[in-house]
Amino acid sequence: MQSVLIHPLVVRVTHWINVLAVLIMITSGWSIYNASPLFPFEIPSQITLGGWLAGALQWHFAGMWLFALNGLVYLAFGIASGHFRRKLLPIAPRAVLHDIREALRGHLAHEDLSVYNAAQRAAYVALIIALVVMVASGLVIWKPVQLHWLGMLMGDYEGARLLHFFAMAAIAFIVVVHVLMVILVPRTFPTMLTGRFRRTS
Amino acid sequence: MSMDRKFILHRSPTIANLERRLFFKRGLSLGALSLLAGCNITDQESVQRVLLAMSRWNDGVQDWLFDPKRLAPEFPESRITRPFPYNGYYPESEVPEIDGSSYKLELAGMIREKKPWTLAELYALPQVSQVTRHICVEGWSAIGKWSGVRFSDFLARIGADTTAKYVGFQCADDYYGSIDMATALHPQTQLSLRYADELLPPKYGYPMKLRIPTKLGFKNPKLIAAIFVTNEYPGGYWEDKGYNWYSGS
8 A cells, every 4th residue: 555645735625716716606696697698598596695696896906816726836836846747738639539438338447536537637627628618718808898809819808708607517517527427436425535546546 | 402302312424414504504505695895885984984995095096097098999980889879877868958058068176267168169160070989887888980179179278277277067967977087088078069970969968078098987967067177076977876986098
């Protein structure tokens, strides 16, 4: 039995802060969405945060600092330490499709928790990209005049609203799949707290 | 209690399964509960204090981000939203009708020439136009055309102390508001007297509104009755209910 560190401390701390931050951002964001829905449906107010628009906006614009600063620490660490390169690369499309198909059949290639399978890598990278898109589109919605140059990359203010919504939907989807996977492979859960995994070899 | 123990002592696979399901169900409802509680979390005094402090902090950040020379994008008239939406905290049928012939714009505070202005006098000043996007705090946006007096010209004409922090507004309904001096002096901030080349109709704020394309819609007061310049934070109708004061675009 050999105990190996698979999640560095920075990754664990930023992961759990991110859980809180994303929960605040999404539930308050749903409340803001309800003030002027883009599509012909509303989010049930029981699962939104803030009570009414002003409260939701207060949560959203306070939560954004927690979310963005925590995200910057994570990205800086991931790039500078080589964590991203080691854990998330390479991503071969064929391998991703193969692993997704295997996962759907119930064959989860997850013997060695220190190595992410191709489907995991793709999901985590997609999540990171969606979160970055969330910040960029959110900045355009917040500052459509001061950051007009950024807005021009995504169809100005109204384009940014759509992008912000779809990036939220992508994040919510990835989070649901992620939580389902943890329930199916429960031994992955404590590793995100202790960082350690006992390998038998 | 004894029932529970019995179940634990004789756990058949079915019961074990049931327990697991119950555990997840309870977990889910706990999650839902904490979200439900989230609605009320906002009302707790300590939480409210932190949220308001963050809103003040965001005022400062936005003031720092604001470039007094950066113009809001202008659009061709073909992009104008028709009909331009009416928006207010009371229905359109209750918009007060102002008598233009007796109306006078009152001035107060750190202003040299406090003589009230008639509409005829305001119409006689040099006029400018803009086709800009109005963005509501609710999220929707609409493009419209406003014409009137450049506000910085008007402030200069009345001898307003532009080193003061705030410009405040009292409206003919019970609306009131205030903006920072940098925004008041922005070249596109306009004391609007016309909408789509017609006299401003009551629903858009007759006899005048302040059009600020670098701020959210609720920061654009309609039916203005008085303007004042001050160093003391005047707040605003929605700001005092929790909206962010700066609310810049």
